[in-house]
Every structure is written in C-alpha cells, then in structure tokens.
Amino acid sequence: MNLRRVVVTGLGALTPIGNTVPEFWNGLSNGVSGAGPITRFDASLFKTQFACEVKNLDVDQFIDRKEARKMDLFTQMGLIAADQAIIDAGLDLEKINLHRAGVIMGSGIGGLRSFQDEVTDFVKGDGTPRFNPFFIPKMIADICAGFISIKYGFRGPNFVTVSACASATNAIIDAFNYIRLGKADIFVTGGTEATITEAGVGGFNALKALSQRNDSPTTASRPFDKERDGFVLGEGAGCLILEDYDHAIARGAKIYAEIVGGGMTADAYHITAPHPDGAGATNVMLHALEDAGMQPEDIDYVNVHGTSTPLGDVSEVKAIQKVFGEHAYKLNISSTKSMTGHLLGAAGAIEAIASILSIQNSLVPPTINHFTDDEEFDSKLNLTFNKAQKREIRAALSNTFGFGGHNASVIFKKISE
Amino acid sequence: MSDIAQKVKAIIVDKLGVEESEVTPEASFTNDLGADSLDTVELIMEFEKEFNISIPDDQAEQIGTVGQAVSYLEANVKS
Helix, strand or coil: CCCECCCCCEEEEEEECCCHHHHHHHHHCCCCEEEEEEECCCCCCCCCCCCCCCCCCCCCCCCCHHHHHCHHHHHHHHHHHHHHHHHHHCCCCCCCHHEEHHHHHHHCCCCCHHHHHHHHHHHHHCCCCCCCCCCCHCCCCCCCHHHHHHHCCCCCCEECCCCCCCCHHHHHHHHHHHHHHCCEEEEEHHHECCCCHHHHHHHHHHHHCCCCCCCCHHHHCCCCCCCCCCCCCCCCCEEEEEEEEEHHHCCCCCEECCCEEEEECCCCCCEEEEECHHHHHHHHHHHHHHHHCCCEEEECEECCCCCCCCHHHHHHHHHHHHHHHHHHHHHHEEEEEHHEEEEEHHHHHHHHHHHHHHHHHHHHHHHCCCCCCCCCCCCCCECCEEECCECCCHHHHHHHHEEEEEEEEEEEEECCC | CCCCHHHHHHHHHHHHCCHHHHCCCCEEEECCCCCHHHHHHHHHHHHHHHHHHCCCCHHHHCCHHHHHHHHHHEEEEEE
C-alpha cells in the first residue's frame, strides 16, 4: 500500500514560557524557566506550592465571554492554540474540503477544575442534586476537539486521545496515520491540559511525583541533575496542523518539517513506575525508527520525556543508549521540561513543536538547571546542559511516556523535495 | 421592579451575556436572548439555587420568557 507523505504546516502554542510560538521558541532558546508560586489557588497547605502556569492570559480577548463560560480552562487554551495554528497554516476555509479535515486533541485528564468545583458545590449543599448542565460538557476530555470542529466546521474524524503524559504524541501519531492512509487531508492535532488545581497538585503530591523545592521554583525542574526530586506541574496547549504533502504543495503552504514515523508501546509493568531497564521506552523508539524507515544514525536530536524524576530519567537514558549504541554520543539530548515544566497531556505537543523548531532553526534548546552530575548518566552523552547548542538537525525524535505505562515517540525530519 | 425580578434579571444578564435593556418581561430566552436548550436548563437551576426552591421539570418547561420566570417565582418563593 502506498502511504502518503505528511508535513507540518502550522503551529500554535500557549505555554508557561510564552503565549505564542515565537515567544515559546524565544524562551526555549534562552533557557527561560516558567516556574513560579501557584496563583490559581491558595497552595499554602500543599507540599508543592509552585508550578509552571500560563501567564497573562486574557481569555476574553480570544473567546466570546458567553462561550468561554461554558469551557474549562483546558478547552479555552486548546482552542486558542488551535486558532494560532490554523491562522499560521493559512488555511482558507472556503477552499479546503472540510469533510476531509479532522481534529485530534489529546488531554491527559480534561476539565479537572470544572469537576472539582462542581463536586465541591454538591458536597457543600444539602444533598439536593443541582448539577449545572454544562458540568459534563466542560469536564469531558474530548470537548476541546468538539469546540474546534464547531468553530471551524471541520467534519472529518474528531476525538481525543487519553494516555496520560503521552496523550498529545498519541494524537499526533493518529493524525499522521489517518492522513498517510488517505482518510483525511488535514488534521488539527496536539494536546491541552490545565490541572493546576487543588485536586491536581494534591493528587500528584500523593504520588510523590512532584518536586517540593519550594524555596527555588525556577531551579526545581532539573532533569539528569543528581539533586532532581520530581517534576514540576505545567499547563498549556500545543497545536500542529498536519497535512498531506501534495495538498500542502498544491495550496502553496509553508512547510515546517515532515513527520516521518511514530511508535507506540506499553511497559506492561507498573501503573506509575517506569520499567527499570526502559524496555517499553527502548521498543517505542525502535518502532518509530522502523516506521520512518530510518537508522539510529539518521537522528541528530532527541527531545526526551525527561521529567526530572529520580527513576524516569535513568530508565529513559538507558533506553536511548540501547537504541542508539555508539551514535548516542553524537546525539544532542535535551529535556525542554526543565523550562516548561510538565504539561502532561499537552507535553507531546509542545515538545513536538520544540523539535520541529530546532530543526528549522538549527538550534537545540537546553536542559537548564544542571548543577551536579549524577553518575547514573554516562558523562560522554551530550545532554545539552544549561545553554542552547547550534547544530544542523536532519531529524529529531520526541519521546513521551504516560502513567499506565504508555510510550509514544514521533520523528520529524527536515523537509526534502 | 420587585426584588425577585431584579435578581432574575441579574442572573439572565450574567449567564446569557446579554444587555440589561434586552431583558424585558416579554423577552423569550431562546428566541430573543440567544439561549439554547442547555442555557435554559442552567437558568432554571440558577433560579432554584438563588431562591432555594425546587422547580419540577413539567413546570420548568412552561417557563420560556423573563416574565414567566418572574411570575412563577413570585408565586412560589416563600418570603
């Protein structure tokens, strides 16, 4: 079967280090941390009192107030990122076939704030079940994809992918597959997440997953550092327009990069702990390479999942060394979560964007906050510590792993004729 | 305007995002104020919360205008 080529023609990002793609890239290239004290609720009783929040977001500027009221923050942010990407791609809604345009937006959780608030209201009451009719549509994780289709009239495949922190990468791979199979021409894809709430922070704290470095939020996300103590919760959205290559060429679209392969595996090991040898992570990268028809030597940059947890970083690096062998020493490896925090179900989207822009700009964003070497990591690896590095990047691989043992990797390549 | 009517107006302005001047007694939630079926359900729920009463579904279905809401509430809210 002849598979079609798929390219990236539009990008949108709303992140803790920038509310547009250029601002996001500027933050990444300059090693800016998005962490700070939590402002979304009073976190003074929580073990972790900081996070990577999206800043200065005036939703009214983008979404009619009456509509915005019916959306959880995760939907609002996803819709704003989608708007950016659709405008960036220069899609002419009068000319494209809307029946062949789909939306797949990942989200790890969905409307956690809406869920928490509505249930709290109920519990505080006298037991009379007065639930707001918008409670369910605000909360369900698929609703952002629904809103995007309603706004733009995209009538192709439309759903959410939920695989915790791998959600957005699963979304991107699904969109890629539908286009190359000829099921659609265009996809709006990526992920969105807004879980900086009492339930979100309290829940992740209970899992001992979050950094508790309250005295220094901006240095708390420190993947591969000996003193790393957990991830920093982030929020935001990333959106990519994927398009059939011929379709993009025919309408004269600008092309950022080509998406050439995706891999998906499971650890089949533990609900939250990664496989100690990185077995699932190894296989997912091998699958992505095989899917792309590439050799390990064809990759120049790996944007790691690298959340800054004691166990996760170790097993991922083990997996990279298994997959890439001697070539691992020639790779640039970096964790942009050191700057953005962990956007959970949106992580794969903004990290795909980081990978694509690194190819385009020949610059590898750094792993910031490296202070102390950890002997767990081979010192000959280039983990791109503290400062961005200039480098021609032929292809970049982005990893994401989710609670439940879900692994997803995707490969982007410099566009060639 | 009665206290109830004022509260009803405020809820409608807030939930439907309309101007106060549009909220006349004759105004229909769906035809004049841009509400869809879910908005209407939400309005009824907000009235229930605000006035601490329970409006049975069959009666809620009869409330389609601002005036109908005010009359129903004035007749059923214990002062």
